[in-house]
Amino acid sequence: MFSIRKSRAAAAVGLGISAAIVLAGCSGGGAEPATTYDPDEKVTLNFAFWGNDVRAALYDEAFAAFNEEYPNITVNSSFLGFPEFWEKRQTEAAGGGLPDVMQFDYSYLRQYSENGLLLDLDPYLGNIIDTDPLSENILGIGVVGDVTTGIPTSTNAWGLYTNPKLLEQVGVEGYEGGGSWDDYADWMETVTDAGAAQGIYGGTDWTGRIQNFELQLRAEGSYLFSEDAEPGFDKDRLAEFWEQGDDVRDGVTIPQQRLEEIYPLSGFDAAQTTSELTWDNFGAGYLGNLGESFTELGLVEPPVTVEGAKDLYQKPSMLHTISAKTDHPEAAATLVNFLVNSPEVGAIFGTNRGLPASETQLEGADLQGIDAQINDYEASIEDRLGDAPPVPIIGAGTLEEKFRQIGQELGFGTLTVDEAVDQFFNEMDVVLNQ
Structure with a gap:
C-alpha cells in the first residue's frame, strides 16, 4: 500500500x-x-x-x-x-x-x-x-x-497481478491477460462465486484508480492532462468510467468495508483477492506482505480497451x-x-x-525471482508501450488522492456517480487554477 x-x-x-x-x-x-x-x-x-x-x-x-x-x-x-x-x-x-x-x-x-x-x-x-x-x-x-x-x-509499467496459490485453492484458472474489461469482470465474478465460502474475491473495483481511467483514455487517443494542464476528458466520459464499477461493486469485488478493515494492506496482499491492477514494481512488496507460504505471483497485461492501442507506458x-x-x-x-x-x-x-x-x-x-518476472513482463508488453504522457501537472498528487477517496465513497454507496463527477471536477477546478 x-x-x-x-x-x-x-x-x-x-x-x-x-x-x-x-x-x-x-x-x-x-x-x-x-x-x-x-x-x-x-x-x-x-x-x-x-x-x-x-x-x-x-x-x-x-x-x-x-x-x-x-x-x-x-x-x-x-x-x-x-x-x-x-x-x-x-x-x-x-x-x-x-x-x-x-x-x-x-x-x-x-x-x-x-x-x-x-x-x-x-x-x-x-x-x-x-x-x-x-x-x-x-x-x-x-x-x-x-x-x-x-x-x-x-x-515501472501498469500490470495485472494474480495469486496462483489462492486461485488453486478456489479451483479457478488464472486470468490470461488482455481481453476486455467485461472479460476481466466475468473472471472476477467466477472467482468470487468459487471463493465465497473462504472469503476470497476476484479483485478490487478498478474504477477506484485514476491509472485505469488513464489507461482507457490513452487507448481512445486521449489523455488525463495535456502539457498545458488541459483535461482530456469531460464529465460524461468520467461518469461512463465510474459507471463501469456499478456491475462489480455489488457482489463481485471485495467490499469497501473489508478493505477499510485490512488497511494498510490491500485486498491482494492480505490474501483476500486474487488479482490487482497496479504498477509492476509492487511485486516484491506483495510477496513480503503475503508471507513465506506464498512463493510466486502471476503478472499479465491489463484488459484492453481498444485493440492495437499504445495505451501502456513506462513510468x-x-x-x-x-x-x-x-x-x-x-x-x-x-x-x-x-x-x-x-x-x-x-x-x-x-x-x-x-x-x-x-x-x-x-x-x-x-535479477531473480519476481525481479526477473517484472523484467520479462515489461519486455512482453513492448507492442502496447506508447510514449509516456507529459510530466504530471502541478497538483497531480492531490487529484489522484481525490480520485481514490471518491472511489471509496462509491464503494460504500455514499455518493452517486453524478455527485462523484461533480466533486472531482470541482476539485480539478481548484487545482488547475491555483
Whole structure:
C-alpha cells in the first residue's frame, strides 16, 4: 500500500510547496554549463534521497565505487522519509539552497523545473551523461517544456497481478491477460462465486484508480492532462468510467468495508483477492506482505480497451536531478551518469530503485525471482508501450488522492456517480487554477 501513503503525502505537501517554489524560481539558473569535467578539480557534492537504512547502505556502497573512479569528488549524502524529504526541499527551495544532486519523484518534476530550480541537462547528454543505454522514451520522461531536467534511474509499467496459490485453492484458472474489461469482470465474478465460502474475491473495483481511467483514455487517443494542464476528458466520459464499477461493486469485488478493515494492506496482499491492477514494481512488496507460504505471483497485461492501442507506458520509479545553483555542474553530471548507467551500481541496487532504466545498469543487476518476472513482463508488453504522457501537472498528487477517496465513497454507496463527477471536477477546478 505504499502508493496510497505516498499519494497522501503528495497531497499534503503538493499544494503547499508551490508558493515557496515560485518565490525561489526567479533566482534559478546558475553558470553557463560546460560539457567536460576536470578530474584534477577537488569538489564536494551534496546528495539527497528518500528511503531507509537499507537504501542508505546501498548508496554508500555506490559512492565508494564512484570514488574509486573519481577520487577527487566527495559525496555527502542525507536521507529522509518521503514526506519529510519534500518538506525539506520546500524549505531549501524558498532559501535557494537545494542539494547539488537529488533523487527525485516524477510528481514534483514540473513544479521544480518550471520555476528554474533544476539544471538544464541537455548540454551534458551524449558526453558526460551517456545516453546510448537509454531509450528515447526513457529520456523523454525527464523533459519539461522541451528541456531535460531529470534522468530516470528506473521504470515501472501498469500490470495485472494474480495469486496462483489462492486461485488453486478456489479451483479457478488464472486470468490470461488482455481481453476486455467485461472479460476481466466475468473472471472476477467466477472467482468470487468459487471463493465465497473462504472469503476470497476476484479483485478490487478498478474504477477506484485514476491509472485505469488513464489507461482507457490513452487507448481512445486521449489523455488525463495535456502539457498545458488541459483535461482530456469531460464529465460524461468520467461518469461512463465510474459507471463501469456499478456491475462489480455489488457482489463481485471485495467490499469497501473489508478493505477499510485490512488497511494498510490491500485486498491482494492480505490474501483476500486474487488479482490487482497496479504498477509492476509492487511485486516484491506483495510477496513480503503475503508471507513465506506464498512463493510466486502471476503478472499479465491489463484488459484492453481498444485493440492495437499504445495505451501502456513506462513510468519512472524515480529520477536524478541537479540543482540549477550547483557550483559544480560537470561533477554533478558525472555523478548522475554513474548512478544511472554504471553496471556496478546495477549490481549493488538490483531493483531497490525499480527496474533499471539503463541497459548497461540492467546488465549489471542480478535479477531473480519476481525481479526477473517484472523484467520479462515489461519486455512482453513492448507492442502496447506508447510514449509516456507529459510530466504530471502541478497538483497531480492531490487529484489522484481525490480520485481514490471518491472511489471509496462509491464503494460504500455514499455518493452517486453524478455527485462523484461533480466533486472531482470541482476539485480539478481548484487545482488547475491555483
